Amino acid sequence: MNSSASSTIKKKRRQQIDINTLGQQLIQGNITALSRGITLVESENSNHQQQAEQLIEYCLPHANKSVRIGITGVPGVGKSTFIEAFGNHLTSLNKKVAVLAVDPSSSISKGSILGDKTRMEDLVKNKNAFIRPSPSGDSLGGVAKKTRESIILCEAAGFDTILIETVGVGQSETAVHSMVDFFLLLKLAGAGDELQGIKRGIIEMADAIIINKADKDNVKRAKMAKTEFQRALHLYPPKASEWIAKTATCSAIENKGIDTVWEMISDYVSQTKANNYFEANRKEQNKYWLIQTIEHHLKSNFYQRKNIQNLLDELLQKVKEGLVSPFSAAAKLLDEYKKLK
Template structure:
């Protein structure tokens, strides 16, 4: 394995590809920064790199981990990651830090929280700001996973911020979805919607140690009862609840054994690859929606007309629905081709036929 090098400037696509394939963590980190960039030149380079690396991807197990703040997700990921590294696996952690809704800034503290794992040469930790995106999932998490797979990481752990729609978003990009809970937080669903439990392939009650061990066992039993009445998150797999202690490592081997069984069963049934195919298609339309949203808010005509339309809504002379219709009409008219342009396109299409 090539040891990490200092950050290099002016890297070419060849440099990125070579560094990633050789396991250079510094270049892998730079490549993820490249794909997260909004600069047009960076986007083109990033897509060229991904196109080259695509044949080298898809061999890992992608695991999403979510849970309310305080459930011990980061501690669990570090303990699980260290155990997997000792077993000979290479582990990549993509941790999404919540961005401030006001400043868009982020603490990006996961490397601090996972100090032991971050020093392991067989592990790679990448904290990324959510940027205020839906559910706190960083815009380029999917592409970051592909880069990590091309760098020969066997296990990809994606940690969500554990709020709102983040679980739905991460479910659409991983193979196995793990929900981390704790006892003693009032309602055992801990303010989380029933839908979140329905998405989970497994539930882990963390901090099952000391005086809390018996309580955790009771919560596990209760959740197994609940899961019995819910439709499985993955066809052919029975979702289940377990306990663990990220602090002393108890239960971690059981979690990994369960994930391995999940992968083996879903590969045998064919659902593993079917889910991967569906995720690729979901990714297309996710990117289309993102592009349309960005195009709308950057449109010159929309920006010009927005202040007046907003004033009308504030005064009560225009409903919000009609305001939205007006803005969309402005956008559509500004982006639609002229009549002559449309006729030219139609003639070209007829000629091609």
């Protein structure tokens, strides 16, 4: 055996040991190990990705024991202030809180959510809280995968309440909705037209709509907004969880109504654990991510081919001009793809 081969083996063994050690430290609640684990998960390096996969398999048996809460709302609604107040309330109840984010747009908008930890001055110093800025990346699929794997690591490290923040302006709500147990929409009282500007589908997803900034001279308007949303929620068909979406007002800055939000979520958890939706939903979500990942790869493998791109452009033009039907254009593209494989 030459020395290079032996060093490769040693290196491999060391990496193997590293991951096991890291995993062990992580499940003992070591925050540095958790941070290192998430860094592995977020790395684009293929060696790191392999290690991340090992780490996740190591952690999986210790994960899953938490409540995962999605929190969304447009910029300006006070998400950071709410998460700070909510997180501190949870730790005062002896909970261990991890805060993650799904924000694929951050690299473009620069206003990365959770990027500025100083926005959560108290929570960041709280030893029972773990805040991780949003992972970088342009594709929602990639960012969502990183966040979802980070959830597993946080849970294995003993965090029992996971808050996942998202900005209510993209497709990220669906992704977050598909990785949480409870989906919370933060809103502000508007000038009478509270229902304008809500993205299609977000209200349907919400398990609770919380009107924030119900303070000072805004209390009355917030209460009116709450009533209006409550009425709107009645228009939707019942949820598979059998949970009836709730509304409430709160003031994150004055720390009012935060306890009510947690009570609401606790009720939800008891109710959906009793009717078995909680577990069933998590299994359904796992299946969703498996299928999503496969289909994403199948599609990108097709669309990334140069020949396909060219032919697609050409045929789209012909379809546009009414020279080819969309179905025969599709058949031509699939024939071409068969030849490429």
